[in-house]
Each structure stands twice: as structure tokens, then as C-alpha cells.
Amino acid sequence: MKEAIFESIEEIRAEILELSKNIHENPELAFDEYKSAGFIKALLQKHGFSIEDKSGGMDTAFKARFKGNGPGVTVAFLAEYDALPGMGHACGHNLIAAASTGAAIGLSKLMKDIPGEIVLMGTPGEEGKGGKIILLDKGEFDDIDYSLMTHPSTVNLINRGGLATTAVTISYTGKAAHSAAPESGINALQAVIQTFNLLDSIRARMPLKTNINGIILKGGEATNIIPGYAECAFSVRAATFGDLKKVVDMIKDTVKAVELFTGATAAVETDLVYSERYSNLAIDEVFKKYMELQGEVVEYPDPNAKIGSSDIGNVSLKMPAIHAYIKIAEKGVVAHNKSFAEAAITDRAQEAGIKAAKALAATAYEILTDENLRKEIKDEFDRTVPVYADMSL
Known part of the structure; x- marks a missing residue:
């Protein structure tokens, strides 16, 4: 099945790379990502996904669905596509969107033999506007069981937390x-x-x-x-x-x-509260396996390293989720910097996006089909993730 998933994504390689390029060349700020959301939705519709527009009341949020051959769990791939003021895609969200979209389309080609459902969630406004928090508050994640995404970096990394x-x-x-x-x-x-x-x-x-x-x-x-x-x-x-x-x-x-x-x-x-992040190690290890099968070295985080924040943290409080990092440049190229925006469209970065799409799709396949893995994921989630009765300040 790994070979089938990887081959399926290779068949749409050119479309994934073009999507990344189009988003990168048309940087849009939080909640104004009309072109970027449009690029993603058009590609998903071409490949048979049904689109639910304006999720959570936001113009540039959406859910794209593809059902399998029977009842099962629902796995969401999360796409971010907002840029930074004056710096374009200096956080590489073009690659986040491309990898998640590629994973969703690639896996969709095999869903006729797989139970459950896959969803590509368009989540705008990560950069300070808390798009995922709004989607959570509006109930848009209520029918999702697992959430997967990657983020560009200068290292391949799993299980990193967030503040x-x-x-x-x-x-x-x-x-x-x-x-x-x-x-x-x-x-x-x-x-x-x-x-x-x-x-x-x-x-x-x-x-x-x-x-x-x-x-x-x-x-x-x-x-x-x-x-x-x-x-x-x-x-x-x-x-x-x-x-x-x-x-x-x-x-x-x-x-x-x-x-x-x-x-x-x-x-x-x-303002909105971005919670700390709990990246599910059981899922992360599966993602790591499939990245390493493609020749990548995937590391674990330094417990003393400085870390940032993201609205995926709020999602990770509600369900098992991952926010893995993929290497697109050498250390010294700093995110939220114009040099990172330049790195996010290089051939090296584009290839990293393809590998991430393959690993995400294969990871989702295992979640959809392996009951023992789902139990391991749930046990970890129940053991490690706190429950906050009230998130107000």
C-alpha cells in the first residue's frame, strides 16, 4: 500500500508543485487569502472532493471531503496559506497547503478500498488571527477524529511542543x-x-x-x-x-x-488564546517512518530549545494531532524572515513538500485501517493531554 500511495502522489506531482508556486507568488494576509483558497479548492474539486465553503463563517475557510467505502474514522489534513505582512510566505505556508492537499488527493485515489473519510481543512489566519480556534469554537472540528499537518523548518522533527x-x-x-x-x-x-x-x-x-x-x-x-x-x-x-x-x-x-x-x-x-501543543507521538512515529523510507533523517526535539506558538495547539487539546517539521533549508535560515520566504520556493523545498505529502498520506492510511494504532493513539492522548474546563482569561 505504501508503494500505491507514493505512486498516487507522484502522478499529481506537477499539480502539487504548481499549487505551492501559485500560493507563494500570491501572498495574502490573514483572512484575505481568497486566491490561495481558490487555488486549493479548484484542485480538490478537479479530483472529486466535495467542498463546504465558508467554514466557521470565514470567507477563506473551507472543508473538502472524500468518503471511503464504508463507515470509519475521519482524518483531516490541515492546510495553512496566509502570508506575513511585508515578507510574503516567510513561514512557508505555501508548502503546508501543498503537502496537505497533495496527501489528501493522493490518498483519495485509494479510498474505494478504505473505510472512513478524509478531509482537507482550509484553515486561514494562523499568523495571529487564530483561524483554527475560530473553527473549533464554531464546531467545525466536531466531526474530525485526527488532524495532521507539517511545517517547513531547517530540520526534520517530530513531537515538538509549542507554548x-x-x-x-x-x-x-x-x-x-x-x-x-x-x-x-x-x-x-x-x-x-x-x-x-x-x-x-x-x-x-x-x-x-x-x-x-x-x-x-x-x-x-x-x-x-x-x-x-x-x-x-x-x-x-x-x-x-x-x-x-x-x-x-x-x-x-x-x-x-x-x-x-x-x-x-x-x-x-x-486576544484569542493559542494553547500549548501536544503532538501525538504515536502518530508522529508513523510519519517519521515514512519520511525515513524516503531517505530523510528525522530527529526528536531538544527539550531546551526555544519554541513558538501556533493555533494547532488548540486542535491538539481536542483530538490527537501532529505538527511535524520538514527540512527545506540549512540552519541559519530563520522563519519569519525574507530569507525563509526565498527558501520556501526552492527545488529543495518543493521536494520536501512532496515527501511530506507522501508521509502524511501513508500515516493517514494507517490510522484509517489499523485499530491497534488507533488504540495506541487514544491511550497516549488520554494520558498526556489536559482538559481545561474554561479557556477564558
Whole structure:
């Protein structure tokens, strides 16, 4: 069956590579990925998938379905296709979309002999907009049992986690006054500055692996006017959602102290929560096997390495999921950088996308057909993934 799956994907190689190229040449920002979503849907429709448009109420989200020969589980391949402002596909989402789409089409050619269903999920807005979180909240993952995807990198890697993260915006309203009579005003900018100072002073109390970075968004209009309004924003990361909530609560307490100290009135807003990620090792090992059969070396993560965040983390709380990494360039080429955008369309990267498509499709086949593997996957999921009753901050 491996040979049949690999051959099926080889037969559509040119279409997969063209899809990657088209998405890369037409970078679109979160929730505006009309061309990219269109490229993917057109190819899937050509190969017999039924399309459900505007998943979760988002114009550029969709689900493409292909049913097997009878009842069974449903495996989703997740496609991302949003770009970064001013940098194009500097995270290589063209390859994510191409690999997942190629895997779905390749496996679909054999579904007449396989029970269950495969789904290609178009998940827009990963870069800061939490498209998968919205899809989860809208119930779009309720009929999915397993979710698989890959991500470009400078190393082939499985079972890497991710940090929980959110954004916190704080605005302070004081009272404007002329700088000749500062005592008649309430300095909102001073409140922002004290927020930074106090957060720096309590970093030692924060949970391990916490990371806070902030900027001042608004700090006044003129040097001779005491600012009556100021605003700042912070990116907050932590090892788990539980830790993230503790840190956000500490920020809110800090703001209360600043209000008492300065007399300014604050408003605090939190963004969507990207949870930590639990990549299912039982599935990852199958993916690793099929990448290594294609001559790749696949590594395990360094527990001390710095890691980022992605909305696939929220999916991994709901069901077994993987977010494997595929090597498209040598170390030193950094994601979220123009050099990575250039690397994401090289022949080397395109070939990595083809190999990832084959490994994803073969992994999905094993999940669809091997009950013992499904039990192993479920046992790991039940043992390692926490249940959060409430994900609000």
C-alpha cells in the first residue's frame, strides 16, 4: 500500500508543485487569502472532493471531503496559506497547503478500498488571527477524529511542543494638561511606563518559560502636553494555558496597582488564546517512518530549545494531532524572515513538500485501517493531554 500511495502522489506531482508556486507568488494576509483558497479548492474539486465553503463563517475557510467505502474514522489534513505582512510566505505556508492537499488527493485515489473519510481543512489566519480556534469554537472540528499537518523548518522533527500565548492590550485614560501645570493633569503615559517597570520587577515570580514582550502604541501628541491617553500591548507566552492564565492575572493586578499609583483609569483587553501543543507521538512515529523510507533523517526535539506558538495547539487539546517539521533549508535560515520566504520556493523545498505529502498520506492510511494504532493513539492522548474546563482569561 505504501508503494500505491507514493505512486498516487507522484502522478499529481506537477499539480502539487504548481499549487505551492501559485500560493507563494500570491501572498495574502490573514483572512484575505481568497486566491490561495481558490487555488486549493479548484484542485480538490478537479479530483472529486466535495467542498463546504465558508467554514466557521470565514470567507477563506473551507472543508473538502472524500468518503471511503464504508463507515470509519475521519482524518483531516490541515492546510495553512496566509502570508506575513511585508515578507510574503516567510513561514512557508505555501508548502503546508501543498503537502496537505497533495496527501489528501493522493490518498483519495485509494479510498474505494478504505473505510472512513478524509478531509482537507482550509484553515486561514494562523499568523495571529487564530483561524483554527475560530473553527473549533464554531464546531467545525466536531466531526474530525485526527488532524495532521507539517511545517517547513531547517530540520526534520517530530513531537515538538509549542507554548501557550495571547496578546494583552492596556489603555490608560488620564487627564491632559499643559506641561507648565502638570499638577492639574493625570499622566497616562507615566501609567504605561510604570506598567513596564512593574512587570519587569515581578518577572522572577512568573512561571518558568514565561516570556513577555511589549510596545507602546500611543504615548501622547505633543511634548508640552501631559498625555491624557496612552496605550501599550504585550505578547505573553507560557508553557501551558494554566501558566498563561496566571501571568495574565498578574498583569491585571499590576494594572490595578498602576491605577492607584498614577490616578489613571485602565482598560485591559486580551486576544484569542493559542494553547500549548501536544503532538501525538504515536502518530508522529508513523510519519517519521515514512519520511525515513524516503531517505530523510528525522530527529526528536531538544527539550531546551526555544519554541513558538501556533493555533494547532488548540486542535491538539481536542483530538490527537501532529505538527511535524520538514527540512527545506540549512540552519541559519530563520522563519519569519525574507530569507525563509526565498527558501520556501526552492527545488529543495518543493521536494520536501512532496515527501511530506507522501508521509502524511501513508500515516493517514494507517490510522484509517489499523485499530491497534488507533488504540495506541487514544491511550497516549488520554494520558498526556489536559482538559481545561474554561479557556477564558
